[in-house]
Amino acid sequence: MTKRLVRAVALMAVLALVLVACGTPGGDETTTTAAPGTTAAPGTTATTAVGETTTTEAMVECTEPIKIGLLQPLTGGLAASGGDAKDGFELYWETFGQEAGGCEIDFEVVDTAGNPDTALQLVDELVDNYGADIIVGELLANVTLALADRLKDKDVIFMSPIGSADDLTQRDRDLYPNFTRAGGWTSSQTSHVLGQWAYDEGYRTVATICTDYAFGHEMCGGFVQTFTEAGGTVVPAQQLWNPLGSTDLGTYVTQLQGFAPDAVFSLQVGASVSDFLSNWSNFGLMDEIPLIGGEVLLDISNVRNVPPEQVLGLISSGHWAEGLDKPATQEFVDAFDAAFGRIPSYYAAATWTAAQYIAETVAAMNGDISDRFATLDVMKGLQLDTPFGPSVLDDYGNPVYDIYIRQVVERGDGRLWNEVIKTYENVDQFWPKTAEEYLQQPVYSRDFQGNAGG
């Protein structure tokens, strides 16, 4: 018995050695392996066949569909926002058809659960096995950065319509040559405008309360810099930072009241939003101190979850304004509302716009996007009419948008949304400075808020 066992072990060892000796693995893994979850959309093969027979048209022959991988958190704490992003993306292709430039568009949506480890594994699957041409993702800045780093040497285009970490299209731009923010934004882009607006509105001292992480630092920094450079004052000690996910903001609100500023700027995310707004309202500050919100604080995804009296009349800035009175915006809002029964958030608008960018780019390239950098150049040359308004990409791959000063008002049907009260046209990520001037300063952090007075 023991002899047989020894023989078996020896056999296994020899087998293993033979396998190791048989050259490097991985050379042909894409053809030998059927990956899980890579089932092509129904009709893929059929369409290819049809495409081959109808060559009389000036149509480009597409042997393979254009493949897009969308990574979003569909479970976990960010599921609601990630779900909006997924819905917006799918709705675009449902509305306009999964076809562009004579090519079929195929896409796969995967759930990252907001976990960078999972996202990195899944993006490998999308690139190596599914054969994605374009990756669209994610919601969180850290996951987006991890993905950008993983994808920088791969033969794909990486689009981030939501993850808005400033440096991706600023100081670290050169690290990620195949990255574009089409459909997206940089965090401080919208709050730069808000700082200037607050000064013009007559406010001279502002206290801030922002969530204590990179996104909060960047949103707050954008506001503080333009506001103080215009002549306003932000006392550094009156900049409060609450931890991510904190839901007991009463003490912060009383501190803010004690500062007695002309106005308060706030940027909260997740569960802190409703907590902050209810404290603000319960302490009777709605009529006492004007509250100015960073974009996400008053995004419709938050507005629809709080009692109307806590948000009605509040002002924020944003690249997304669902109440913008333009056809492209309202057609999207109505289509989304009809399909899902809610007014779309910026997450939905972002992925819709990313899909629009993809469709227009593929059409402009006549269906051949195999040269990724040429494709990115064509994408940069596009001038699109998106739900956000007119959009064009700057040299760094970040959109130049109209940025809106928005106010929460009641719609005709009784629901709340953000209406535009003032528009700043053609705002890029460096506004009001030039890129050269702006990039000399470090990225916003807790220590660097661009405060001209302090």
Place this chain on the structure above:
Amino acid sequence: MRLLSLTARVKLGLLVAAIGIGIAAPYLFGSFIVGLLSLALIAGLFAMSIDLLAGYAGLVTLGQAGISATAAYGVGYMANKVGAGIPAQVLVGIAAGLVASAIFAAMAMRTGGVYFIMITLAQGMIVWGLSIRLYKITGAENGLTGIERPSAISEYWQYYYFVLAVVLVCSFLLFIAVRSPFGSSIKGIRESESRMRMLGYNPALQKVYVFMVSGFFASVAGILLVYLNGFISPFAAYISASAIGVLEAILGGIGTLIGPMIGAFIIVYIQNIVSTNLERWPTLLGLIFIVVILFARQGLVGAVSTGWHRWLERRERVGPGDSAGDVADRPGDLSLESSEPR
């Protein structure tokens, strides 16, 4: 007289088969699956380091990810901020992990049971908090990128073999550790601290030792993971990262060492493969946990082991068998309360 009992032969056969499949995997699967296998092996090593504490010393920790993340941040800092070479990265990583373990151990050495859980939970969250606050070192929420593998193991399958080798060596060391006198002494602490004290042991010191050993293996797992992903962010230190390790250990069978590895494979599979086809994959995970807790308290390995021994007993009643020595090494039960009288 046979050299090995039937149980031992079956175990050895399964082990050899598993290693054989492990070696053959890059020839059988594509890069995605091989990447997942690397991830599962690393997660398994991490869960085994938790099992050393939870299963053998009876100390359930919810802060283990704090240690592995500290090691990973050591690597990330040296790679991203200092620009040091690989040996310096790894050395600093291991050193950071061990220092964190030593500090954690010193704080937790006089506690046990629920109090130990509370303290380690806090420790893990301190690392998470620091990783968010010290952005000059950790890059805060954005994390650290640009952590490259050495060129000899830069290909995914090369790195897979490297991970496989390291995890096998670590598993072997852990296997020896729990069967050594040291292993017996920490099991003694699990059973009764006061008796161990009567025998002349210092339970607090023993806890520091086992914590350091466990922390070392957690650090190795953290470093393997950071080179796999090329990226580290505060998420790696968060409570959920620690908890998933404990869940993997419980799912596979606490106090078995091989159980946590199996648990890790199952959870990585569900998280990464089932999730692409099933939107409600967390529900599936939850159901599996409920079933395991209800019907297999000792985890999958414990359940299989119990079934196997029952089968052996029945076989023995029918005819003379060769199951001498099979009755020993049952997996331990997960108990939060020490049996020591208070």
